[in-house]
Amino acid sequence: MLTMHDVSKIYRTELIETYALRSFSLEVSAGEFVAITGPSGSGKTTFLNVAGLLEEFDSGSYLLEGQDVRGLSDDVRSRLRNERIGFIFQSFNLIPDLDVYDNVELPLRYRRLSGADRRERIGSALELVGLASRARHMPSQLSGGQQQRVAIARAIAGDPAFLLADEPTGNLDSLMSRQVMDLLEQINDMGTTILLVTHDPELARRAQRNVHLVDGQISDFRVYEPRPAASAGSAGTAGAAHI
Amino acid sequence: MSLDIRPTLSALLRNRTGAVLVAAQVAIALAVLANATYIIVQRLETIHRPTGIDENNILVVESAGFTPRFNQTASVQEDLAYLRAAPGVIAATATNSIPLSNGGNNDSLVTRPGTARHGYINDIEVDEQGLDTLGVRLIAGRNFRHQEIQPALTRNDAAHFVPVIIVSRALGEYLFPQQNPLGKQVWDAFDHPATIIGVVDPVMGAFPASDHPERVFFLPRMPDEFIVVRYLVRTQPGERDTVARLIESHLASSNPDRVLNFVRPLSYFKNLSYLGDSSMELYLVTVTALVIAVTSLGVFALATFNVSTRTKQIGTRRAVGARRRDVVQYFMVENGLITSAGVLAGCGLALAAGYWLSVRYALPRLELYYLVGGVVLLWAIGQLAAWQPARRAASVQPSVATRSV
Structure with missing residues (x-):
């Protein structure tokens, strides 16, 4: 699904070079739920940007579903983001002037899907996140948890191969955080690969695998026992195994 | 290619103050442009009517006797x-x-x-x-x-x-x-x-x-x-x-016994005769150019403001799959809608102003092709003014979507 080998990402100014990712290697299989953890400045978001084709990297190789993404044109990267990747952001990133329906529709319009196809996908996505009745509400009329669920609907409406979630519960209270995590687990159980960036170890424990970053390098792997299939919504059990 | 008019329009309607002001500016500009151009063309036609006289090659000489011997x-x-x-x-x-x-x-x-x-x-x-x-x-x-x-x-x-x-x-x-x-x-x-x-x-x-x-x-x-x-x-x-x-x-x-008053080209006298028309023409051209310039600046300013305040939105659009040209298109469609609303209102305003001028100053009624020409020109100027901000929007990186500020 996702194979990074020896990937480095350097931010340069006139005076200094900062390695955001240094010789970073990671393999994620289809259907996995992987948490990326680490302190602030450890390179979590840079990893997410590179993995999500939001930024280029400087060296190494990155295969996304077997395709080498290095040197792809901006249009091809946009298409891959649109069709294969779903994004969930910490601050939801909904368009405030568009209602729920139009927000979820956004990536589908960029894919040039027909109106009927869009309607069907939007309906299913909103149904899944439990907001079908709020389709014509504006983001400002929704709670934070509801807004994040709209963002999740937007991310999954295009049926992506994997979801990249950047601190998806960072702006939510604990109840709403739990609801969002339950939803992500539910989506993962349906076969979608999820990469979750978080600094919260409790959330990371709900993933099947935890990759810990420090200074742009992997410092630690933890593998947790798989969730029972029927236990979607419950926390993963921490059968920690250091590698 | 879908132009995404409906969501763009509905977003505009929810945040309409700037758009309404610029549309009003476009409407006024169209009313001024159409009527002023019409008046200018009429004056030019008047000035350049065929006279049948070789006016560029004729001199006028005037002399006057001033002594009893003359x-x-x-x-x-x-x-x-x-x-x-x-x-x-x-x-x-x-x-x-x-x-x-x-x-x-x-x-x-x-x-x-x-x-x-x-x-x-x-x-x-x-x-x-x-x-x-x-x-x-x-x-x-x-x-x-x-x-x-x-x-x-x-x-x-x-x-x-x-x-x-x-x-x-x-x-x-x-x-x-x-x-x-x-x-x-x-x-x-x-x-x-x-x-x-x-x-x-x-x-x-x-x-x-x-x-x-x-x-x-x-x-x-x-x-x-x-x-x-x-x-x-x-x-x-x-x-x-x-x-x-x-x-x-x-x-x-x-x-x-006589004094020579002047030796002047006939064109000098013709220009004097049309001085009022020429001055009016210059005045109208200047005012119209200023109105169009201010309108272009208004469109440019609104588009620039929209781009600078929506950087994160643009990054999000790019993250979920918008290509650079989709972003350009979005801003051009948005501006096109504002300009279209402006020229639509401007048509009514131009016709009303034309009617008032015809009644008040006994001018011929505004001919429609001046209005059509004004609509095309202002629409094109509006799109041109929005082009640079739209291009700037397209250069926003998708990684902006994950930045916290």
Whole structure:
């Protein structure tokens, strides 16, 4: 699904070079739920940007579903983001002037899907996140948890191969955080690969695998026992195994 | 390709203050542009109406005697002999008025003696070289003969008329509708008869600002003795200014009993006649250009503001799959909607302003193709003004979506 080998990402100014990712290697299989953890400045978001084709990297190789993404044109990267990747952001990133329906529709319009196809996908996505009745509400009329669920609907409406979630519960209270995590687990159980960036170890424990970053390098792997299939919504059990 | 009009429009309607202000600006600009252009074109058409006169190669000379010894008849004969022999001169005539200058003489002609008279008709006194000097074309009949040129009027004989005249085609049609005016008789204000011996066309008289400047007739007569003497001098093309210097130098010193008032191109007097039109034209062009510039700046400013305040939105759009051209298209569609609303409102405003102008200032009603032209121009200017901000929006990186600020 996702194979990074020896990937480095350097931010340069006139005076200094900062390695955001240094010789970073990671393999994620289809259907996995992987948490990326680490302190602030450890390179979590840079990893997410590179993995999500939001930024280029400087060296190494990155295969996304077997395709080498290095040197792809901006249009091809946009298409891959649109069709294969779903994004969930910490601050939801909904368009405030568009209602729920139009927000979820956004990536589908960029894919040039027909109106009927869009309607069907939007309906299913909103149904899944439990907001079908709020389709014509504006983001400002929704709670934070509801807004994040709209963002999740937007991310999954295009049926992506994997979801990249950047601190998806960072702006939510604990109840709403739990609801969002339950939803992500539910989506993962349906076969979608999820990469979750978080600094919260409790959330990371709900993933099947935890990759810990420090200074742009992997410092630690933890593998947790798989969730029972029927236990979607419950926390993963921490059968920690250091590698 | 889908233009995403519906979501763009609904987003605009939810955040409409800036858009409404810019649309209003576009509407006002269109009203000004359409009506001002229409008025400018009308003025230009007026200024550039065919006069039938070789106006670029004609000089106007004016002199005035100022001593008791001054003999005008002798002076005129001497001056004309000099002018006609001067190098670069095609023809010269003495005259009572300056064509196209908005100053001159009028008379009233009727086709039967003793009948009621309506309005005045411009008359121009010339000699047998008058038509050649002006460069007007004789389309029927003949020119004046030397022996037909009447002596100047005197203070004791101011009512004398002439036996023959040449009329413009427009005057002939006015006096004798559906008839050939050649050979017909007309009567002046004192019921003195004259026979029409020639017809010229086109020609404009001394009063271009009048309702019928093309109604004019020529009298074969030397200029009155109790006014200043004017000469019209037609030069070879390109020789006008050289000839002007030459004759000014000669005439200024050839007769110590008169003063040379001026030697000027005929175009100088024409420009003076149209000074109001030219000034109005310049004023309208300036105002219209300023209004369009301010409108363009308004569109540019709104688009720039929208881009700078939506950086994260743009990054999010890029993250979920928008290509750079999708972002450009989004802003161009948004601006297109604002401009379209503006030009739509502007059409109504322009028509209302056109109607008001036509009623208030007796101008012709605004013609629709000026409105269509204005719509196209403003729409294009609006899109051009939004192009650079839209391109800037497209350069926003998708990684902006994950930044916390």
